[in-house]
Amino acid sequence: MNRASAQAQIHGWLLLLPAAALLALFTHYPALATLWHSFYSSPKGGRPALWVGLDNYRGMVEDPVFWQVLGNNLWFAAGTIPVSIALALLMAVWVNGKIAGRGFLRLAYFTPTVLPMIAVANIWLFFYTPTYGLLEQFTVDLLGLPSHNWLGTKSTVLACLIVVTIWKEAGFFMIFYLAALQAIPPSLGEAAAIEGAGRWYYFRRVTFPLLMPTTLFVLVNAVINSFRLVDHIVVMTRGGPDNASSLLLYYIYDVGFKFWDSAYASTLTMVLLAILGTTALLQFGFLERRIHYR
């Protein structure tokens, strides 16, 4: 049977067409249109959009809020990614081994993943509330520390959001590690035990290297999430105080849908797309080649 026939060509394309059309309309077109619109001004009142060349980009470079938000996002990424991955690995190793109450532990770690971020953000908002919140009850009433407005202070607000994100994500990443751990043949561990290798040595020299593809996968997901997830900001801080907790996507949302400056929002989106694109290139070009042993 000759599959490369004209009929196979037509069938292949017809099968692909519906999905391809929707992807083109809602992924490829908007990505290109973002670039295009970033060279125009925002239409205002009866005035149509005008070609302004690089003016939007010039404005962005001179916009202190943009730099602040970008800096916040980098801190946010640096705070969430390593800790959530390390915790995920730790959790996975724990619930994969023989530990008392394994079922409960797995449930406890994973539950935040299935809840809406918007809902858990409400819960955490209450948790951080000055005076009434559980955190204040603990720090003020029990430890006798002075009262502190955790979400209302510029120096602590981002850290508070980082904690929420780690809490939400670690259990999700744990699942991928758990799947990878279960794929490692037990004979490796037995062989290592016979050779007298300690658990830490075995983890460092055998388990961890074998988990590298999973770590890469989780890492890429964590990077994407740190630029994609802003639900909790809408609920908890609205980017405040003084943009101290605003992230890039949240700023795009503010500019695009509160100030209705769509041209500048497109310009900011280009930065976001550049970051995500670079992540993809790094993944496929550089890391993937170094990590795959198969």
Add this chain to the structure above:
Amino acid sequence: MIRSLETAAAWLLAILWVLPLAYAFWTAFHPPEFATRFHLFAPLTLQNFVNAWDAAPFARYFVNTVLLVSLILATQLVLVTLAAYAFASYEFFGRDVMFALVLVQLMIMPDVLIVENYRTMAALDLTDTIPAIALPYMASAFGIFLLRQTFKTIPRELDEAARVEGAGSLRVLWEVYVPLARPVYIAYALVSVSYHWNNFLWPLIITNSVGSRPLTVGLQVFSSTDQGIDWSIITAATLMTSGPLLVAFLLFQRQFVQSFMRAGIK
């Protein structure tokens, strides 16, 4: 010695992890005066749930979310199946380029293209409708990728045997490929439903009225404007909106975890 320290640490972490949720349960099921005070014998009540339910059109929000999630899942299953079948068992001109173009969506998700997608929806006159929330997510690169990998593991002989018996392309797909991929479909469906039940930013932007808002947006509108700081009612509403998913998760915990695991292994 180290083992028991580890067990203790694992438990401590687990307790920290459930603490915010336990706190929310406490507040939601007790009268407001016990919202932040802990007494072993504080009276239990469902009044907070009643108050929350009466204060906002949650019934409508539930209907909207169920419609939204079903619409997305149904379309996704069809589109993803067809596309994955094309990639897995047909050789056509430009296949590899098209596959690479599909994978672009894994990186650049609809979540970040809010400005342009809003413009498109406005041009199509679809803003503030449930289909507008669903459309950008209907063709899912993740789903196509997942199913293509699965379809590729299905022995060629099964496909050819069915064709020799005279089955057309779609019948081969329906009778050979789809049944063999059932566990992957279940995994994908669970991931998709929980993702879209929880999705927030795009629905927040594109909806504007009670008639189209899903639960997540409804909850946000409710807790930011109507309630001030009545935490008992807000936490009750919060638990209510995540309730169905949480109950489903607790009942089918093993399937959930295995599905997420399956979806993660590429």
